[in-house]
Every structure is written in C-alpha cells, then in structure tokens.
Amino acid sequence: MKDLRKSPWLLLAAFILVLLFRLYSRHVDPDPRIISQAGSQYWARLKVAAPRGFIRDRNGIALAISSHSLSFFIDPTLWDPGNAPLLQDLIPKARLEKISTKMEGRYYPIVRKVDPSVSDRIISLKLPGLFWVKETKRIYPQGSTLCHVLGFCSIDDAGLAGTELFWDRILYAPPEGRIIAKDAKGHFVDVALPGHTLTAENNSLVQLTIDSRLQHVLEQRLREGADRHRAEWAAAVLLEPSTGMILGMASLPDFNPNDRTTFAVKESLRNNVLSRVFEPGSTFKPIIMSNLVDNGEVSLGTIVNCQGKIKVADVTIHDVKAHGRVNPTSIIADSCNVGMVSGIKNSDPFRTYSFLKRCGFGGLTGVEMPGEESGLIMPPSQWRGSVPAAIAIGQGIGVTPLQLALATASVANGGKLMKPFIVYEIRDKESKLEYKGKPIVLGEVMSTHTSQWMKEAMRQAVEKGTGRSADVPGAKVAGKTGTAQVPGAGGYLKGSYTPSFVGFWPYDNPKYLLLIVIGNPREGDFLGGKVAAPIFRSIVQDIELIS
C-alpha cells in the first residue's frame, strides 16, 4: 500500500484528473471574465452598410443604383503631415490643408465616397496612418435625365427630394450589425449567425411608369425649345389620358443628381410640373367651354359676333383680331376671347367653381411625389366684376401643369378625371409587392357627348386654327394653344408671357397627352402657337418614330 502511494502513476493520474477538471470547469462553466476575454479575441461586432434600393423605369432600365465606394480617414497619431502633398488633387483642398499640420485625436475623415479611380490611386500610395472604410454611394447612371422625378440623397443615403424622398421608407435600409469570428491574427473567419452573409441585402425596388426613351425625347426637345427662346423655365408632361399613367415629366432648369455643385441654383431643384403655379391662358378654354356646353349654358349652335374686344365691368378684354361670327367650335379653334367671355357672362359662378374643383383645380392631384402645389382658385363669393371673364380665358386662376394636363385628359378620355400615377410597382427589401399603381377614376366631369365634341373642336384648332404648327401629318393631333400674361405686383407684367400648348393624339382614340409650358421666353416669339406648338410637334414626331 505504501508502495502504491509512492507510485509515480498515481501522481500522473491525479495530474490528469486535475487537468480534466480544469478543462471541464473552463469549458462548461467558465468565469465571466474569461468569456469576455475570449470573446474579444475571437468575435468582433461589425456594421454592414446596406445599399439603397433600385429605381427603374417601366422597361427595367436602372435610373438610380447604389454602388460600393470607399471613404478615407487618417489616424493623426500614426499620420505624418509630410505625406499630405501626396494627396493633392485627390482630396478637397480644405482637408489637405488640415492634414498638412499636426493634429490631435485618432480619427479625421478626409474624403467620403470617392470614385474607384480616385480610391485606387489613394490606396496605391500606401501611406501610414491612412485608412479606409467601405460604403455605398448613390449613382444616377443617366445623369440629369428625370432628375426632378428621381430627386437625390444626402451623403448618408437618406432621400432628400423626389422619389428618393417620397419612397425613402422603402428604398433606405439601415446598416445591419454582424458578429464575425476572427483568427489569432485578427483576420475574418466567419459570420457568427448561420444564414447571414458579410453583406447586407436590399432588394427593394421602385419601378416607375416613366419610359426612358420617351423621357429623353421630352427633355431633349424641351431643352432645344427653351434654349431657342431663352426661356426662364419650362415644363412638359406626357401621360396616357385613358389611365392617368405618367410616361414622361420634364422640368427646366435642371440639375445633375451626381454632382452636388449643381444643387446650388435653387430654382433648378423645383419640379415645374408639380410645383409651378401659373396662369394657363387659352389652354384653359376647352375646360371652361366643356362645362358651359355640358350645363347647357352655351348651346353648340350659339353664334357670337367677335369684334376684337369686349368690355366686362371696368375691364376691356381684347382679342388678337376681330373673328366675326363664331360658334363654340370656332371659339376654341381660333382661341376667341370675346366668344369665351360672352359664353361665361350669364353662367352661375358657383356651378363653374364646383366644376373646376371637380376637375382637380385648387387641390392636390395625389401623384406619388413630394412638393406638389395645389394651385390658386378664388372662392365663387369673390367672383365679382371681371373675374369670371378672366377665368374663362385662363387668367385669374393658378394651376400646375399636371392639373391642367389631367383636366385636359378628361376631355380626351370621354369625361373621366383620372388620378395620376407615376409608380408602376414597389417591392420591399424581401422583394415582396408593397404597392402597385393602377388607374383610378376620381369622377365624371363631363358627358361623353361633350367630350367628343370638344375633341373635334380641338382637332379643328390644330387643323386650321391657332395650333397649326403642332400638326403632324397622319398623327391626328388635337390641341389648344395658350399665351398667358404673367401676374406681378399691381397687375400683369409687361413683356412677360407663358406660352403653352396642350394636345393629344390620335384625337379619335387618344393614346398620349402632352402639355408644353414655356416660362417667360426672352427671345423670338412669345405666342403659344409659335413657341410651344413647334416643340409639341417635334416631340410627337419623335415619339411616333420610336413607339
């Protein structure tokens, strides 16, 4: 027994037992300090930036995408200010000056979200104390095309304007946390939770009803026209009158969402189609005349003798010329002010006001975009003196181009006011359908019979009236010109006009409706038939070529 106690095997056995016990206790019931120490050695918490979702056009062409980019920072304790000149032309000047001097702290950002060409050059310098992190950058591959509809984002990828802002809750995905395992050298080994990857997924999608090709035509022709007449601003909207689906929307001046320096001109950020309130002038006449005919306040056989001017209350309203004997069709075709004023003279203001409200004037259209204006329409109690006459010729009322286009679409589609929509469908980050744009009839604003008659009258305006320069042989365009005076302090501004043209084609079964508005042309002509109608015509020709 004594020998057994002296045996070396007993000692070994005891040692192994202690070892096993310690192993057991360390692995099965370790001290919390050990857990924390081991954890910090093997695990790391990582923030993974999720890209914003896609914005695509109706054909799936990407209009806004997120791409990977690098942001650089320096650790001043490891940074040698003598290396700063090497970063010249690669980072902003102010930052370069700052890092050329001795600094405090451990973190100083020098440039964010740079293009791969620049980031590759910075990395190749291999400067000590210079580090980088991966981020996602919003890119608009088509440059300034559709800029007002798309909008833009902040440097931190939050939507600030347009679709980016309106659908931010869908497009934006917050950064996700990942716990990763690392080896003894600190290299990444694995993502702790099964099923997770090192990247954060975001499959969210906003698909617009816009057709990039039509949009390009719209923007190009509008720009040419606006430049030709040195216009202050311009707007164009193309839609499907039967559904209210917006196919194109252009506004000038514009900006490039990829270049933040272009945001400095505030006027260029405004979407004139939604946010510009203007007096429409004669393009408003078909709306008013439709109501007068529909109500029976004007019959189609009514004859008015236009002598070139008419006195209403204390105001004399002039025409371009004396049109002689005119009926409702020729009033529209020749854009006769006297005829319109004679027609509205005995009408009920409350009835007309109610009709205009039903047409969507003075209210938001409900299109899926931010920044929409509701326009200006006086209550009928204030329609005194020359106000109804002014409204009949499209003055004394403020509308947005989209409102005017939709009201005219009701003429084209048989009398239905459609709710406009610009979003085809929305999918969330798991690609689940969240929203689908569909035609919604807001109301019947005129009878089919009146609509049919007005379509014919507007066809006459293009065939032999004021809108002849908008005609495209074979396209069967119907439309109406407008030349409005611009109101200012104390009256209308001298020499300041808003020429416009609204039309649809083919007039017997309209497929497209297009409105062109040119704000304050400063060169050449100023009449709607001479400024806006030729732009309309060039767009129709281009669309007919590609559709």
Place this chain on the structure above:
Amino acid sequence: MNSHTLELSSGYNQEIKGHGSLWILACAGIVALLMGLVGLRLYSLNLEYQLADIQRQIVLREEEQSKLEKDLAGLLNPSRVYSYARSELGMKASSSIGVVRVAAVNTGPPAYQEYDRADSGVIKKALVWLADSVSRKASARQ
C-alpha cells in the same frame, strides 16, 4: 515471514504492473481523444477559412455586379444611344415626318372562332374534357 512478505510483494508488484498497463492505456486513449479533438478543430478551422473565402468572393462578386449594373445602365442611356447614333453612325431624323396609319383589315373572325361557332356543343364538350384531362395530367406531373 520473509517468504510471505516476498510472496505478497511479488503478487502486489504484478497487480501494480497490471494497473500500470491500464493507466497507460487510459492515458493513451485520452491523448488519442485529445488529438482527435484537435484534428477535428483543425478540420473545422479549415472549413471556416474556406467559408470565409467564399464570403469574401460573394462580396467581390456583388461589387462587380453593381459595377456591371451601373455600366449597363450607362450603356442603355437613351441620351448616349441618341448621340452615338448621330455622331458615330451619322443618323439623322427627317425634318418632315408624317404618320401613316394602316387600318386593320377585317378578314372575318379567326378560324378557331368559326369552328367554335359551328360546333353545337358535343365537340366543344369533348374538347374541353380533353384539354382538362391533359392539363390535369400535366399538373400532376409537376
């Protein structure tokens, strides 16, 4: 007494020897087990490294995909197509474009409609039954 002690001690020694072998075996077993565990750990570590490599490749491919997506969108840009057609291919739109609409020629209803109208019900029912049974079989196969 001495011989008894001797006897005892030799028996005891044999017993000790027998126990010693057992201990050696046990130790060897434990060492083998530990080595096996180490081997398994190394194997799992290797798999983890492979997984990490795949994860890194996924990240790279996703970056490449977003770059390609960006390039594709740039190539499909109508402005680029338009300017390329004009400057590189010399294409030009005519200044006077007219539209010619060809009216649909009414050649009567399609043949299947004629057939549809001609059958008095029996043939139609038979065709419906045939189509149903074929589609049922097709869906059953799926």
